[in-house]
Amino acid sequence: MADKAREDDAISAVVERLTDLFSATHGPAEVQAAVAKAHASFTGRRVREFVPVLVERKARALLSKSSG
Template sequence: MADKAREDEAIRGVVERLTDAFSATRSPAEVEAAVTKVHASFTDRPVREFVPVLVERKARALLSNSSG
């Protein structure tokens, strides 16, 4: 349970960092949607330690590369 709380806190940090990084081009809702989508892709992964780092990298790439 503590691991889930720690991961959730880390994911909130990812949303905050990416919202700041993309504030000129993306709305906070777009950033949160991207992070949520990427985070969901890791749902069935048994090793959770690096999930927030991987989510941040993939969401950053998604936000950088997607149009509109």
Template sequence: MVARAHEEDAIRRVVERLTNAFSASHDPAEAEAAVAKAHASFDDRPVREFVPVLVERKARSFLNSHPADEA
């Protein structure tokens, strides 16, 4: 339970970082959607320790490679 709360807090911080980093090119909803999609891709992984880092990398890559009108 504590690990899940820690992961959820970390994912919220990822959303904040990416929302700020991509504020000029993507609206906050697009950044949040990219994080949610990336996070969902790790749902079946039993080891959760590095999930927030991997989610941030995956979401950042998506946002970098998709202009706002494609995201």
């Protein structure tokens, strides 16, 4: 349970960082959706330690691609 809470906190931090980074081109809802999509792609993976880092990279790529 502690691992889930830690991961959730890390994902929330990813949303905050990317919301700030992409504020000129994407609204908070778009950032949240990109992070949720990226996070969902790791559902069922056994090793969870690096999921927040991988989610951030994937969401960043999705948002960069859609900004132009």
